[in-house]
Amino acid sequence: MKKSTKQQFFTKNLLVWFETNDRPLPWKGEKNPYYIWLSEIILQQTRVEQGLPYFEKFKAAFPTVFDLANAPSDKVMKLWEGLGYYSRARNLHFTAKFIAEELNGVFPDTHNAILGLKGVGPYTAAAIASFAFGLPHAVVDGNVFRVLSRVFGIKTPIDTTQGKKEFNQLAADLLAKKIPAIYNQAIMDFGATQCTPANPNCAICPMQKKCTAFGDKLIDILPVKSKKIKKRDRFFNYLVFKRADTIILNKRSQKDIWLNLYDFPLVETTALLDEPALTKHNDFQQIIGTTTYSIRKASKPFKQLLTHQKIVAVFWEIELKAELLTNESDFFEVKQKNINNFAFPKIVDLYFKDKSLYLELF
Ligand code: SF4
Structure with missing residues (x-):
């Protein structure tokens, strides 16, 4: 579908912003799908600063998917200690064994097959597919929900089926399809460092001119969630x-x-x-x-x-x-x-x- 003027403005300005705001991280530019997958699983529900040393530790301890697959479970859990959400570590180990034993160590190279791996949801599948194989799939996570809801003034709750559908469609429309890896990295970095949950840096934001949340003073209420998690x-x-x-x-x-x-x-x-x-x-x-x-x-x-x-x-x-x-x-x-x-x-x-x-x- 052809991009609207505002959509074109968004994609263009995002990519220009990224040219000077690219965060140097060890997995950027990485083409080995095993390392990309490792970094993406570690970064699920985790801040980059917290995940970074874990990525380095795992890469050093398990340089190949076979090393990870053959490691004892206690060793994997020990290396993961302190990172939380331990099902990620169990799934990581399970999937490494699956790739090593069932796929001869060859990482799947289609979006559907990547999505079929245990512990890999739509966000991680889009990230791996675009970073490792240049496939045109847009990432949609908390950062993306926030950026899109603010810039485009979308009030549909992000935790509803309707909201997910709407945001997924918009994200797919905005994607720079010829350079999906760069675009996905750009929107992730933009959400993490520019359009942050609290105190976004609106004063020097390239989206400001057309940002609905900025213009209508909706920054504190976007994105909308329908329910609060009860603990x-x-x-x-x-x-x-x-x-x-x-x-x-x-x-x-x-x-x-x-x-x-x-x-x-x-x-x-x-x-x-x-x-x-x-x-x-x-x-x-x-x-x-x-x-x-x-x-x-x-x-x-x-x-x-x-x-x-x-x-x-x-x-x-x-x-x-x-x-x-x-x-x-x-x-x-x-x-x-x-x-x-x-x-x-x-x-x-x-x-x-x-x-x-x-x-x-x-
Ligand atoms: S103007 Fe502010 S709210 Fe809008 S995209 Fe930029 S940082 Fe986010």
Whole structure:
């Protein structure tokens, strides 16, 4: 479809802006689809500054898709530690194995096939297709929603089917089809550095003359979302059992947050507990059984916000007088000096850091 005058203005000015505002990032200009895919998965829901060192670490540890495919899951999770949204790491590993074993290590080169990879949604597929293979697919993510809704004054909520359709169509119309990689990079950078969520740099913006949000003072209300995500509160009482120089860890194997990461035996409750309430709790009694113990200390509450959940955790440091006899197959005893080999959720790392004692917990 032929671009309208405003659409032409947008695409042209975006590309001119990009000529002098291109951010030098290690994956830019990269043509190896494996590295492009790696960077795009790492950057999902992650700021560039945060993702950058992870990209470098993964590239160094796994220079080819075969290296990643053959790596033990614990190694992949450990390298991912601190980046959050751990399903990305599990999908990354799964897809590396699929490409290595089913596709002989050859990355798929059509948009549909890329979209069919586990962990690759429409945004990532468009990015990989355009950056690695020059295919004309426009990226649409939070940055793009924001830029387009502001410049074109679109009030349709971005989290509705109608909104997604409208924005996808507009994004496809605006794409510079002969140079999709440059255009996609430009709009991503424009959203990340120029038309930012708070305090966009309107004063020196090339879109200002035709930007509806700027002209109609709608910057604070665009883009529109129909619903706010309601967070569920969860309270974790972590039982940090110590016996001599060992502690007990738990491998998270249930379908829940932080699958395949490690934490401690856990009593989950609907509010924080004091010591008498904790020790009377059924789950606590089930875990401790007849083992003699003494509670040494409770940490301050630590908090971690996830997309749909707010976690509050207290770490109860408990000395065991004998081996913990438990049927729980996910619990295992490790030497305290070896805990650095395991990947923990951020909230557990915060607890470790607060104690500043990786080697001696008590
Ligand atoms: S004028 Fe302001 S709101 Fe409009 S595109 Fe530029 S930075 Fe964004």
